[in-house]
Amino acid sequence: MKGQMALVEEFHRKFRVLIxxxxxxxxxxxxxxxxxxMKKEVEEYLAGVQNGDIEKVFTLCQKIINMEKxxxxxxxxxxxxxxxxxxxxxCKQILNEQFKDNCFFRVIVDSRKEEALCNxxxxxxxxESCFATLKVGN
Numbered sequence: 001m002k003g004q005m006a007l008v009e010e011f012h013r014k015f016r017v018l019i020x021x022x023x024x025x026x027x028x029x030x031x032x033x034x035x036x037x038m039k040k041e042v043e044e045y046l047a048g049v050q051n052g053d054i055e056k057v058f059t060l061c062q063k064i065i066n067m068e069k070x071x072x073x074x075x076x077x078x079x080x081x082x083x084x085x086x087x088x089x090x091c092k093q094i095l096n097e098q099f100k101d102n103c104f105f106r107v108i109v110d111s112r113k114e115e116a117l118c119n120x121x122x123x124x125x126x127x128e129s130c131f132a133t134l135k136v137g138n
Contacts, residue, residue: 078093088104109133
């Protein structure tokens with residue numbers, strides 16, 4: 001619970017909201033406003049994903065306070081953009097190793113990059129699959 005309280009405190013500091021010594025629920029009128037703000041941001045995020053507007057997704061990722069969720073959001077952003085641009089440099093920005101491997105694999109195989117790039121993939125099975133897929137295509 002201490003971790004969650006620290007996040008709430010960080011949020012309150014960021015938005016200059018009074019920080020109480022004793023945790024309590026906020027009045028219903030303010031919680032309703034908070035709900036509508038969050039709902040609007042989630043809807044904007046979904047619209048960005050559905051419309052392929054990765055810049056909007058990136059902007060919304062920046063607003064996420066929880067660091068793990070923010071990292072996951074950015075991983076998604078870098079993955080989507082790397083696939084769209086066939087850009088391996090963007091795959092290197094991904095923190096989640098499994099997601100990063102998938103990114104490298106898709107960019108290398110889908111854009112028929114050179115075999116040596118398969119060495120960027122850490123997972124041995126996926127790396128071998130990358131080599132095999134490129135050899136079959138040549």
